[in-house]
Amino acid sequence: MKIKVDRQDKAILALLQADASLSVAEVAEKVGVSKSACWRRMQKLEEAGVIRERVTLLNQDKVNLPLTVYVSVRTNQHNDRWAERFREVVEGVPEVLEVYRMSGDLDYLIKAVVTDMPGYDRLYKELIKADLFDVSSSFVMESMKQTTQLPLRYLQEKTQ
Amino acid sequence: MKIKVDRQDKAILALLQADASLSVAEVAEKVGVSKSACWRRMQKLEEAGVIRERVTLLNQDKVNLPLTVYVSVRTNQHNDRWAERFREVVEGVPEVLEVYRMSGDLDYLIKAVVTDMPGYDRLYKELIKADLFDVSSSFVMESMKQTTQLPLRYLQEKTQ
DNA sequence: TGTGAAAAGATTAGCAG
């Protein structure tokens, strides 16, 4: 489905991306539309699937997960059964937050969070159950930028 | 500050991580505490900084950013001026969502979203303004897991 | 669209254990 929005919709999305706890009235005021117009726009954006979900982000340190690690994985078994097994393993490990199949010479990229090095070691042992060929880990030393806000400039604008 | 929570707090956090739009009443009911008890717990968790923010996640495809790319960066200039310049560049590019300084042989890992290959090329040109030594990009072919929900099992539990 | 009213929810205060 082709999505087209106008300037107001973009402004609404930008605000909601930054803060999901804004009330409809606050958003409406900032964007310069009436409360109910704003509410209807938000409904439409949700129905259209532009808005995926509203989530609460927790502080990694405060939940005792200060270490973030990226694990590059290569396999020599390029078959469906292996892929299915791999999917099951990563799905079952809650420390694994993201898993991507990648282009280029590494096959998969995993982002995970752990408490400390022993925690990483446990994670590692858990992961290699999936029968991985080559694993290389890199730890996050410092987070210089981290946002969930997508740029909206590439979203086609409705010309009125 | 040391954070200690009990079973109820964990349950609240788990629910809010999954869905920030739940009402206090809904959370209270699921957790099995009263509405206002639940509200006060939520306040405390926010004050304690366990809850960082509530955000709205948009659908990447619907905002015309279907391509995700990880850019590994190495530099030969390990000085503060270069680091500051690098920080400014990535901060100023909205397609760049995450930037980490890493352990190991790569220096920085960048996660970015773009519309298509020409979009990636524009991003690349933007990034190399920071005077990078070695850049290697890998594209996300398939997202197999993607969550913002942190596991809560490592959060110290208050023994009552 | 926007207005406004009814329903649902959030927040505060007072009280009990």
Place this chain on the structure above:
DNA sequence: CTGCTAATCTTTTCACA
């Protein structure tokens, strides 16, 4: 202190101009 109940205030939702 923590939690419950009730009163009040805010926000959401929806009919209608």
